[in-house]
Amino acid sequence: MPTHSGLNVELPEIEAPPFDLMRVPGVGAFLGWRHARTFLQIPLLIVSVLMVLHGLLGPSLAPKNLATTLTWLHFRGVLALALLAAGNFFCLSCPFILVRDAARKIFRPRWNWPRALRNKWLAAGLFVLILFLYELFGLWASPWWTAWLILAYFAAVLVIDGLFKHAAFCKYVCPLGQFNFVASTVSPLEVAVRDQDICARCNTKDCIRGRREPASDLVVLQRGCELALFQPRKFGNMDCTFCLDCVHACPHDNIGILSRLPAGELLTDTFRSGIGLFSRRKDMAVLTIVFTFGALLNAFGMVSPVYVVERWLGKLLHVTHKAPVLGVIFAFFLLVEPTVLLGGAAWLTQKLKGSPRKLVPLMVRYSYALVPLGFGMWLAHYGFHFFTGILTIIPVSQSAAASLGLTFLGKPRWLLTGIPIRFVQPMELGFVVLGFLGSLLVTHRLAEEDCEASPMRAFIPWAAVCVVIGLAAAWLIFQPMEMRATFMMSN
Numbered sequence: 001m002p003t004h005s006g007l008n009v010e011l012p013e014i015e016a017p018p019f020d021l022m023r024v025p026g027v028g029a030f031l032g033w034r035h036a037r038t039f040l041q042i043p044l045l046i047v048s049v050l051m052v053l054h055g056l057l058g059p060s061l062a063p064k065n066l067a068t069t070l071t072w073l074h075f076r077g078v079l080a081l082a083l084l085a086a087g088n089f090f091c092l093s094c095p096f097i098l099v100r101d102a103a104r105k106i107f108r109p110r111w112n113w114p115r116a117l118r119n120k121w122l123a124a125g126l127f128v129l130i131l132f133l134y135e136l137f138g139l140w141a142s143p144w145w146t147a148w149l150i151l152a153y154f155a156a157v158l159v160i161d162g163l164f165k166h167a168a169f170c171k172y173v174c175p176l177g178q179f180n181f182v183a184s185t186v187s188p189l190e191v192a193v194r195d196q197d198i199c200a201r202c203n204t205k206d207c208i209r210g211r212r213e214p215a216s217d218l219v220v221l222q223r224g225c226e227l228a229l230f231q232p233r234k235f236g237n238m239d240c241t242f243c244l245d246c247v248h249a250c251p252h253d254n255i256g257i258l259s260r261l262p263a264g265e266l267l268t269d270t271f272r273s274g275i276g277l278f279s280r281r282k283d284m285a286v287l288t289i290v291f292t293f294g295a296l297l298n299a300f301g302m303v304s305p306v307y308v309v310e311r312w313l314g315k316l317l318h319v320t321h322k323a324p325v326l327g328v329i330f331a332f333f334l335l336v337e338p339t340v341l342l343g344g345a346a347w348l349t350q351k352l353k354g355s356p357r358k359l360v361p362l363m364v365r366y367s368y369a370l371v372p373l374g375f376g377m378w379l380a381h382y383g384f385h386f387f388t389g390i391l392t393i394i395p396v397s398q399s400a401a402a403s404l405g406l407t408f409l410g411k412p413r414w415l416l417t418g419i420p421i422r423f424v425q426p427m428e429l430g431f432v433v434l435g436f437l438g439s440l441l442v443t444h445r446l447a448e449e450d451c452e453a454s455p456m457r458a459f460i461p462w463a464a465v466c467v468v469i470g471l472a473a474a475w476l477i478f479q480p481m482e483m484r485a486t487f488m489m490s491n
Contacts, residue, residue, distance in 0.1 A: 019259035021086075021189060022247070031257070034222070034248055040093035048095050048150060054400055055147025065143035067150070069389075069396045072140040077386020080183070080379050087187040087257070088180045091170070091241035096157040100169075103158055113168040120178065120283040124290050127175040128334060131294055135301050135326055167226035170241055177241070182291045183375050184237035185368075186263040186438065191240055191247070191255065192231070198254045199232040207231040207246040207255065222249045231255055233273035236265030238284075263438050266368045267445045278368055285364040289338045292367075292374030296472055297333035299381045303479035341468060342367060345461040354458030355450035365450075366462050369442040373466055376435020377473045380428035384481065387424045391416040428477045436470040 022028040030036055047070070055067030062068040082089050137145050153176075160169040170177050193199055206212075208231070210224035225231070225246050227239050234240070247255045261267075269279045278284065300306055306329075313325045346362035349355050355362055395412040402412065440463060447458035 020194070021257035023256065031244060032247065037092060037243060038098065041095050041098035044093055045095035045098055048154075050400075052147045052150050055143040055150070058143060058400065058403065060143060062141045062143060063392065064396060064399055066396055066400055067143040067146040068140060069392055071146050071150075073385050073389040074393055076382040077390075079180075080375075080382040081386075083180065083183045083187055083375075084379060085188070087189040088184040088237060088240060088242045091177060091180055092243060094241070096153055097167075097170070097243075099154055100157045100161045103162060107162050109161060109163055109165045111164050113164045113166070113172060117172060119172070120281075120287045123173055123175060123178045124283065124287040126173065127178055127287070127290050127294065128330070130175045131298055132326060132330060134298070136323060166228070167241070171227045171239055178287055179291065181238050181240070182288055182371060183378065184240070185265055186372050186375055187237055188259055188262050189257050190237050190260050190265075191242060191244070192234065192258045192260070194254050194256050194258070196232060198252050202252060202254075204251065205230070206249040206251055209249075210245075211249045211251065224249045228274040230273040233271070235270055235272045238265070238272065239274055263372050263442055266371060266442045269365070269449075279361060279365045282360070282364055285367040288367050288371055288374070289342070290334060292370040292377075292469070293333050293338050295374045295377035295381065296469070296476065297330065299377060299473075299476045300329075300333070302381075302482045303476055304482075305479060341465045345465045348461040349450075349458050352457040352461070353451075354447065354454075354456075354461070357450070366443065366446060369439050369446055369462060370466070370469065372438030372442065373432075373435040373469055373473070376432045376438070377476075379431035379435070380473065380477055383431060384421075384424055384428055384477075386418075387427065388418045388421060390418040392418065425477060429474065432470065432473045432477065436466060436473075439466045439470075 020028075022031055033039075051067045051070055054065055058065050058067070079090050133139065133149075139145050139149065156173065157169050160173060161167070204211075206222075206224060208224040208228070211222040223245050226243070227241065229240060229246075231246050231250075242257075266278075269277055271277055275281065275284070309329065310322070310325050313328055314320065317324055317328070319325065342363045343359070345366065346359050349362055350359065357365065394416050395414045398409040398412040401407070401409045443462045443466060444455065444459050447455040447462070450458045
């Protein structure tokens with residue numbers, strides 16, 4: 001503890017306030033602008049429309065089409081890197097919600113989302129369905145199907161949020177949003193309260209109720225959080241779309257985008273507004289399991305050994321159609337493998353007396369520790385496609401413009417691709433190692449809570465699970481990978 005100069009008087013340590021993105025000159029003023037979200041959504045809406053039109057009417061060859069190139073190479077890579085570096089800023093600028101808000105000016109939703117569906121079971125199922133359709137229809141190679149997927153997203157938002165109040169689609173349905181929610185638990189920023197004492201003295205609770213016309217409780221000037229996250233009791237990024245409605249609604253300017261320990265929200269089982277306790281959310285645990293093992297599954301679908309496995313399964317099942325073969329592969333990655341690994345670790349933890357929890361609660365609690373490792377694999381996979389094809393947007397845009405008679409971009413330079421694989425693979429490995437270390441740290445912290453006397457009794461079984469997943473991820477990285485939606489690649 002520091003002392004005053006010349007005196008032996010100890011002074012109390014003052015904790016430095018967290019970094020606040022809303023306090024950064026220029027950036028904070030922009031984000032604090034009421035129309036900032038709309039300003040970010042409009043360009044993405046324009047790009048989405050162009051992608052749909054090019055996907056339906058443009059060339060059928062994936063590397064020459066904006067729909068496939070932007071969706072499966074660039075968007076996924078930028079999304080994952082943004083989640084790693086900052087937080088859920090895609091949901092902030094989501095073009096689907098811009099269309100929804102415009103439609104709501106005409107059609108007002110009438111019902112509340114059914115209580116039985118206020119969980120992540122439907123979202124987890126749709127997450128699996130998207131992964132399955134991606135492989136079954138080869139979405140990365142089909143501009144037409146990719147365009148229809150984008151249109152299906154717009155239609156789903158309009159129908160669901162046109163009938164049900166608040167943000168039912170975002171919180172309970174959207175597979176992409178669920179990916180962002182889980183991944184953002186390891187992000188370094190979160191929308192959070194600056195001073196809890198100010199919230200304690202607040203009587204209006206505008207952050208969740210919305211700011212209303214003083215003369216009328218029915219006239220809403222600024223909506224509050226549509227995802228039912230009450231800021232004073234909100235903890236972490238799960239279910240937060242970074243929409244900043246709470247920031248604009250707060251009359252005390254007491255909400256910012258604050259720095260925090262990445263994955264810190266996974267270390268504790270505190271009560272969370274709109275969510276409850278992680279340890280009691282089996283549906284959310286299943287979502288994180290799908291997120292983690294889905295990363296391995298999605299990467300396995302692009303390496304050479306998958307074709308050997310598919311041929312073998314086809315002969316074994318006596319089928320020629322791809323769907324049943326994929327069904328078996330999905331069942332192994334998303335049912336058998338998680339059950340064996342997590343169930344075995346939970347059983348061994350009990351045998352070692354590393355936790356007083358029962359088998360299923362153990363699996364639920366420690367499943368969240370796998371999120372950093374799962375995200376590390378998603379980063380490695382998406383980063384591979386993004387970095388090796390980062391320049392492909394140039395010739396594709398040139399070609400799209402030329403098809404409209406616009407020649408100002410010049411002739412398409414199809415030889416432009418990206419960074420050679422030999423430089424990308426070390427980055428991939430770095431992402432996986434970073435995620436592996438993060439999962440080990442979270443696992444050790446959870447083990448300390450479960451078994452204070454001897455944390456290693458709980459740590460060892462779950463660390464072994466991390467090792468198995470980490471080795472599988474590293475093996476996938478160094479397999480020959482399919483260059484999806486890309487013409488060619490320099491080695």
